[in-house]
Amino acid sequence: MVTLLLVAASMSTAIAQTISPQMQEKAAQLAGEALADDLAYRLVESLTTEVGPRLAGTEAEKRARQWAVRKLSALGFANVRVEPFELPVWVRGLEEAAITAPFPQPLVIAALGGSTSTGPDGVEGEVAAFTSLADLAAAPVSAVQGKIVFIDEVMTRTQDGSGYSVAAVKRRNAAYTAQQKGALAVLIRSVGTSSHRFAHTGQMRRLTDSAADTGVPAAALSAPDADQLQRILRAHDGVRLRILLTPEQRPAGTSGNVVAEIPGTEAAGEIVLIGAHLDSWDQGTGAIDDGAGVGIVIAAARHLLVAGPGGLRRTVRIVLFGAEEVGLVGAKAYAQRHAQTLSQHIIASESDFGAGRIWRFDTGVDEARVAAAQELGVWIRQMGAGPGDNNATGGPDMKYLREAGVPVVGLRQNGWDYFDLHHTPNDTLDKIDPQDLAHNVAAWVSFVYLAANGGEYYR
Amino acid sequence: MVTLLLVAASMSTAIAQTISPQMQEKAAQLAGEALADDLAYRLVESLTTEVGPRLAGTEAEKRARQWAVRKLSALGFANVRVEPFELPVWVRGLEEAAITAPFPQPLVIAALGGSTSTGPDGVEGEVAAFTSLADLAAAPVSAVQGKIVFIDEVMTRTQDGSGYSVAAVKRRNAAYTAQQKGALAVLIRSVGTSSHRFAHTGQMRRLTDSAADTGVPAAALSAPDADQLQRILRAHDGVRLRILLTPEQRPAGTSGNVVAEIPGTEAAGEIVLIGAHLDSWDQGTGAIDDGAGVGIVIAAARHLLVAGPGGLRRTVRIVLFGAEEVGLVGAKAYAQRHAQTLSQHIIASESDFGAGRIWRFDTGVDEARVAAAQELGVWIRQMGAGPGDNNATGGPDMKYLREAGVPVVGLRQNGWDYFDLHHTPNDTLDKIDPQDLAHNVAAWVSFVYLAANGGEYYR
Ligand SMILES: [Zn+2]
Ligand SMILES: [Zn+2]
Ligand SMILES: [Zn+2]
Ligand SMILES: [Zn+2]
Structure with missing residues (x-):
C-alpha cells in the first residue's frame, strides 16, 4: 500500500514534468475518435474471413502477408515490406x-x-x-x-x-x-x-x-x-x-514479418514499435489470437496517420510477426535483422491477448524511468486501468527485443475468457466484441501518440 | 387474463374434489426427499461414462440396454426386460x-x-x-x-x-x-x-x-x-x-426398448407410463439428450419404490425407448407391441428436454378432464411452475400413444440453453447441473405418485 501511494505520487509529479496538457488533451481526443471507429473490427473480419487459419510457414500464412501488405499500403503507411525468413514447417x-x-x-x-x-x-x-x-x-x-x-x-x-x-x-x-x-x-x-x-x-x-x-x-x-x-x-x-x-514435419518453408511505418518528423531514427502476430493455429480462424492484435495496432496507427497534426516526432513502426505460435521465430528474425538499430527502438509493445479491455498498464523499463514510462498510460488510467508493475514482457514477440535492452510496456487485457477459446477451432470472429476492440484501439492510440510525440527515453 | 383466472378457479375446485390433503402432503414429502438425493445424477454419470455415445442400432446402443437392465434390476424394479425390434442402421x-x-x-x-x-x-x-x-x-x-x-x-x-x-x-x-x-x-x-x-x-x-x-x-x-x-x-x-x-447405410440392425415396472396393488392393470430415450447421437455422450431423462424417470420411480407406503394403486411403467433419434422407431414398436393394452394406459409422459428446471405443467387430455389432470401438477405449481395449455405432446416418444388416445402430460423444462448443446459433441456430463436435475426428479415423483395412487381417468 505504501509502495502504491509512493508510485502514484511520483507519477503525478512526472506527468507534470514531461507530458504537456496539450499532449494529454490531444491523446484523449485521438482516443475518443478511435472509440467511435470500427476499423480494427473490419480488419479482423477481413483477415479471418479472407485468409482464415494461417499456420506458420504455410501457403495460408503467405496469403496473410499478402493481405497485410495490401491493407497497410491501402491505408497509406510508408515503407510497407515483408522481411522473410526460413523455418521448418509442421502440419497437422x-x-x-x-x-x-x-x-x-x-x-x-x-x-x-x-x-x-x-x-x-x-x-x-x-x-x-x-x-x-x-x-x-x-x-x-x-x-x-x-x-x-x-x-x-x-x-x-x-x-x-x-x-x-x-x-x-x-x-x-x-x-x-x-x-x-x-x-x-x-x-x-x-x-x-x-x-x-x-x-x-x-x-x-x-x-x-x-x-x-x-x-x-x-x-x-x-x-x-x-x-x-x-x-x-x-x-x-x-x-x-x-x-x-x-502430423508431418517438413524441413523448410518460408515465413516473414510484415513491416510498415509512419515516418517520424524531427526524430525519424527513433522507433516506437507496435506489434501483433499474423500467423495463427490451423483449426480456428485466429480471431482472438491474434487477429484482434493485428486489427488493434493497425487501426491505432491509422488514427495517428490521419489525425496527427504535422506528423509525429518519432517513427511509428508496425511489425506483424510471422511464426509466433511455433516459437517466436519471427521475433527472433526481427531482432537479428535489426540488431544494429535496436538501440534506437525507444519503446515497444505487442497486442496478443485477445480483445478484452485493458485493465492495467505495466512497464518494463529502467527502474529510474518507470514514472516517465507510466505517463504513457495516462489516458488508459483515466479510463479506469490501474498502474501495474515494472515486469512487463511487452508480449511474446518482444522477447528478443527486451533481452536486447529495448524498453517495453504492457497494455494488459482482461484475459478471463481468453483461454476458453485460445488455440481451438472455436477462435472465430463472432467471439470478438467490437466495442471492446475499439476500447483497445483507443488505448493504443493514446499510448503511441504520447510515446511517438514525446521526447523521453526509457532505458 | 380472464381465461387464466377461470382455469385457476376451476383447478382449485378440482383439487378439492379428487386429491386429498393426505395425498398432497405425501407427494410433497416424496418430492422433498428427491430434492436431497443425487441418484439421477449418478445414473447419468454412469450411462454417459460407461457407455458414452449410443447410436441407434449399434453395438453401443446394445451396451446401453445392458446397462439399463443391470441398473433397473439392481434398483429393485420388477419385470425388467428388453423388447427388441429391427431397424436399418446409419453410421457416420x-x-x-x-x-x-x-x-x-x-x-x-x-x-x-x-x-x-x-x-x-x-x-x-x-x-x-x-x-x-x-x-x-x-x-x-x-x-x-x-x-x-x-x-x-x-x-x-x-x-x-x-x-x-x-x-x-x-x-x-x-x-x-x-x-x-x-x-x-x-x-x-x-x-x-x-x-x-x-x-x-x-x-x-x-x-x-x-x-x-x-x-x-x-x-x-x-x-x-x-x-x-x-x-x-x-x-x-x-x-x-x-x-x-x-456415411454408410446398413440394411438391418437391432434396437430395443427397456421396460421396468413397479406393479400396482389395487389396479395393477392400469399403467402410468414414464419414459425417456436410451439412444443418443454418436458424437456427444448424450448427457442432456437424453441421459438426463433416463436419470430423471428412473430416480423418480425409485423414490416411489422405496418410499411408497403399501405400494401404489396403479402400475408405474418405465420405458427407456431405443432409436428415438432416428425417427421414434422404439416409440412405434412399443405402440404396436402393446396395442391391446393402450386403453389401460392411464397417463403417459416422457422426459426428453435436458436438465433444465420445470416451469410449466401442460396436459394433453380430454377437454373435460383438464382440471383433473392439472391436479397432477399441484406440487410442481407450488414450486413456481405455471399451468400450461392442453396441447401437451408428452415428449417425442409419446407420439403413437397419443395418437392411440393415451392421455399425456408435459413437465415442461426450461430449454433456453438446450439447443446450445443438442446433437453436438459438446453434449457431455459437465453440462448438467445436479441441482436442476434433482428438481426434475422431485417434480416427476410428485406427478407419478399422484397419478399412480389416484383414481382419476383422463380420457
Ligand atoms: Zn498469440
Ligand atoms: Zn497463440
Ligand atoms: Zn431426445
Ligand atoms: Zn435428440
Whole structure:
C-alpha cells in the first residue's frame, strides 16, 4: 500500500514534468475518435474471413502477408515490406483417440504443434496417469514404459493470464519427458479454461529452442474428455487408449514479418514499435489470437496517420510477426535483422491477448524511468486501468527485443475468457466484441501518440 | 387474463374434489426427499461414462440396454426386460468441407442422420444459397442443378423449444428438395442456438416415414462457419465448396426398448407410463439428450419404490425407448407391441428436454378432464411452475400413444440453453447441473405418485 501511494505520487509529479496538457488533451481526443471507429473490427473480419487459419510457414500464412501488405499500403503507411525468413514447417494430419477398455468410446483430441507421428496404425496401450509434469518426471521408467501417458492438470482461470504460464509447462515438455521414460505417446488435459468440447493445441518445444530429441506423439484432450478419462481411471484398473496422430514435419518453408511505418518528423531514427502476430493455429480462424492484435495496432496507427497534426516526432513502426505460435521465430528474425538499430527502438509493445479491455498498464523499463514510462498510460488510467508493475514482457514477440535492452510496456487485457477459446477451432470472429476492440484501439492510440510525440527515453 | 383466472378457479375446485390433503402432503414429502438425493445424477454419470455415445442400432446402443437392465434390476424394479425390434442402421463416416474459392479454408460440418455418401472423392461446386427451405423449394431447377445448396436460416432461442420445430423442418427436408432440383449436396446452418463451433447433427426424414427418394448428401454447418460462408457470399460471386461425406447405410440392425415396472396393488392393470430415450447421437455422450431423462424417470420411480407406503394403486411403467433419434422407431414398436393394452394406459409422459428446471405443467387430455389432470401438477405449481395449455405432446416418444388416445402430460423444462448443446459433441456430463436435475426428479415423483395412487381417468 505504501509502495502504491509512493508510485502514484511520483507519477503525478512526472506527468507534470514531461507530458504537456496539450499532449494529454490531444491523446484523449485521438482516443475518443478511435472509440467511435470500427476499423480494427473490419480488419479482423477481413483477415479471418479472407485468409482464415494461417499456420506458420504455410501457403495460408503467405496469403496473410499478402493481405497485410495490401491493407497497410491501402491505408497509406510508408515503407510497407515483408522481411522473410526460413523455418521448418509442421502440419497437422489425422488425429483420433479412443478409450478401448473398459468402456470403448471416442475422445476429442488435437495434436500439439511439433508432435511426431504415431504412424498410420496408431498406438494402443494402457494409461499411465499423472497429476502434473513433475509427477511424470518423478515416476520410475517401469511405471511409464510401453504405456500412454495422461497428464491431468487443471488450468487456473485468471484475469492476467498467469494460469497459462503454469499450465503451458506440461504442453512444452511432456512429450520429451515421456520419451525419456519409454512411453508410447502422451495426452495432456488441454491448456485452456473452457468446458466446451474443444482440445486446445499449442506448440511443444519452441522452434527457436533446438534439441536432439523429438518427443513421443503428443496431443491435448478436451476438458470434458479429460474429465471422462479421469472418472474411468478413478474407478477402474487397466484402462486402455488408442491414439492415431499423423502430423508431418517438413524441413523448410518460408515465413516473414510484415513491416510498415509512419515516418517520424524531427526524430525519424527513433522507433516506437507496435506489434501483433499474423500467423495463427490451423483449426480456428485466429480471431482472438491474434487477429484482434493485428486489427488493434493497425487501426491505432491509422488514427495517428490521419489525425496527427504535422506528423509525429518519432517513427511509428508496425511489425506483424510471422511464426509466433511455433516459437517466436519471427521475433527472433526481427531482432537479428535489426540488431544494429535496436538501440534506437525507444519503446515497444505487442497486442496478443485477445480483445478484452485493458485493465492495467505495466512497464518494463529502467527502474529510474518507470514514472516517465507510466505517463504513457495516462489516458488508459483515466479510463479506469490501474498502474501495474515494472515486469512487463511487452508480449511474446518482444522477447528478443527486451533481452536486447529495448524498453517495453504492457497494455494488459482482461484475459478471463481468453483461454476458453485460445488455440481451438472455436477462435472465430463472432467471439470478438467490437466495442471492446475499439476500447483497445483507443488505448493504443493514446499510448503511441504520447510515446511517438514525446521526447523521453526509457532505458 | 380472464381465461387464466377461470382455469385457476376451476383447478382449485378440482383439487378439492379428487386429491386429498393426505395425498398432497405425501407427494410433497416424496418430492422433498428427491430434492436431497443425487441418484439421477449418478445414473447419468454412469450411462454417459460407461457407455458414452449410443447410436441407434449399434453395438453401443446394445451396451446401453445392458446397462439399463443391470441398473433397473439392481434398483429393485420388477419385470425388467428388453423388447427388441429391427431397424436399418446409419453410421457416420468421414466428413470434411472446405471453401475452395475465393478464400480456401476448412469448415466444420456434421453429416445429418440418414445422409447419403458423396463417395470417397467428395463433390465440388458452386454454392447456391437460400434463406429458407421454402426459398429453395421455390427456386427454378436452373438455379440449383449441379450446385451445392446452402440454407442459411437462424434458429430462434426460446424457453419452450418452439424455435426448434420451425428450424428442424429444413433439416428433415432439405436433402430431398435439393435432390429434386439436381443439387450435388446440401449444407444447412445448424439447427441450434450456440455460437460455438459445433455442427448440430440430427435425423433427416424419420425412419418411420418411408419414401423412395434418398436425398443428396447433407450436412449441418456450425454457426460460426455459416456466418463465415454468408459473409463471403454477400461480398463475392462464384463461391465454391468441396464436401466429403462417407456415411454408410446398413440394411438391418437391432434396437430395443427397456421396460421396468413397479406393479400396482389395487389396479395393477392400469399403467402410468414414464419414459425417456436410451439412444443418443454418436458424437456427444448424450448427457442432456437424453441421459438426463433416463436419470430423471428412473430416480423418480425409485423414490416411489422405496418410499411408497403399501405400494401404489396403479402400475408405474418405465420405458427407456431405443432409436428415438432416428425417427421414434422404439416409440412405434412399443405402440404396436402393446396395442391391446393402450386403453389401460392411464397417463403417459416422457422426459426428453435436458436438465433444465420445470416451469410449466401442460396436459394433453380430454377437454373435460383438464382440471383433473392439472391436479397432477399441484406440487410442481407450488414450486413456481405455471399451468400450461392442453396441447401437451408428452415428449417425442409419446407420439403413437397419443395418437392411440393415451392421455399425456408435459413437465415442461426450461430449454433456453438446450439447443446450445443438442446433437453436438459438446453434449457431455459437465453440462448438467445436479441441482436442476434433482428438481426434475422431485417434480416427476410428485406427478407419478399422484397419478399412480389416484383414481382419476383422463380420457
Ligand atoms: Zn498469440
Ligand atoms: Zn497463440
Ligand atoms: Zn431426445
Ligand atoms: Zn435428440
